[in-house]
Amino acid sequence: MATIEISGVSKVFKDAKRKADVTALDDINIKVEKNQFLCLLGPSGCGKSTLLNMIAGFEKPSSGTVTVDGQLITAPGSERGVVFQQANLMPWLPVWENVGFHLLLRGGQKAVRRETAQRYIDMVGLTGFENHYPSELSGGMNQRVGIARALLMNPQVILMDEPFGALDEQTRMDMQNELVRIWQEHQGTIVFVTHGIDEALTLGTHVAVMSARPGLIREIIPLDLPRPRDITSPQFNEIKRHVLDLLRSERTKPSLETLDHP
């Protein structure tokens, strides 16, 4: 049984004001096996975040089903850790309380929470910043806190929604390396949404290339490039060319719809 199974999922947004329904996702079928690292790659508006939010349980499909370990998803839950585009930390809590937020809600003893949080703070390289507040940290550091918060729940699945989108190139590359290291050390199934081709090809074991309006999966490409991946190698560029073709063929398709709704 696959860890994540998305079968026949469609999402239609009702636009009551314009009396026109928008199909964000159309008949999506994906299986993600245990310990796979799937990147959802596509242009903005292709519904990749919507798809991720459905696995997280924040949104419900209009038709079709999403299951994780055979369980139908109807609501958010701590067995699925989410790392958001913005870190979404509680500004009134110091770093260690944010990392241990899951334990705070469960009502554990402070010393125990502190100790557990420390392990994950060390893991994401924030040792020494335990008592800082989110407003005192950089965007990259806040994003690390968000990752540690999701890891601490020891979830079966980690869902990441363009978590490095707001970071500068240098920090983004560091974070990508770090994420791959953590994933290799601790294993786990990851679904990672991005619009960066290099990012998707650097991170994933698989890339699902999506197209927009309506959101469709064009192709799911397995990646067996050796790690650490060299984004200048011929094999890398060969796959990149293929992905670019997939994305380009979509763009050349002229569509009145896209003109009507810029």
Add this chain to the structure above:
Amino acid sequence: MPQALAMFRRLDRYIVPVLILAGWEAFSRSGALPAALLPAPSTVAWAWADWVFGTDGNTQTYSGHWLFDMLASLSRVLAGFAIATALAVSVGVAIGWSRTVEVIIEPTLQTLRPIPPVSWIPLAIIWFGIANKPAIFLVFLGAFFPILLNTIHGVKTCDRNLIRAGAMVGGGNRQLLRFIVLPAALPSIFAGLRIGIGSAWMLTVTAEMVAVKSGLGYVLWDSYYFLRYDLVLAAMASIGLLGFLSDFGIRLVMARVLHWQRNTTIQSGEI
């Protein structure tokens, strides 16, 4: 020069009060108005000193009675304000969080809100008699609505993404309320408390003029009948001072509770 600047920084807060007092003193002594109608600050201070310490008995029955009058007013303010805070915060959170509660009770509350608390005085007196209770009731009415509205605002403007993050780590409705919505609303709630404490002082003094026979407001009104305008002004100054101190107290608590907000806001010139 830097020394002079440092000196200015330390004294800057006293400049305006000192100028006002000096101008007032000069005006009173100039004889433009009869001295009895606008007593000079020095005269007021003299009366105030006797009221507080019983120095020379010039305030007669009130000589040395200030602490008692002040505590009478303060206890009413604190009682009414505490009840208002407890009720307004819990009702406000319920209205802000639940659409059902909002629909059921908000229209009623919004209808009651424009009625000036003072207009409840006749009913307050026939319900509670002439004593502490009508004053506390009025204080409660005055403080309740600012705290309520600010609490509702704070709960409603809580970032949806933070609630999602809380749901993601496994929080149920109750926990989201306790660990996310409430802390997120605290800055707004404190803004409401600061407005509320001001209304509380206004209403306690109003009530004491009409419905109670003790407290700073009663002294103020009584002195007016005896043409002791110096004492009237001393009472006004006392109320202002206590209002300032109670607001200062709330700000101290706020600085502790909301210490995470430091450095997240800027002032002019800091950009």
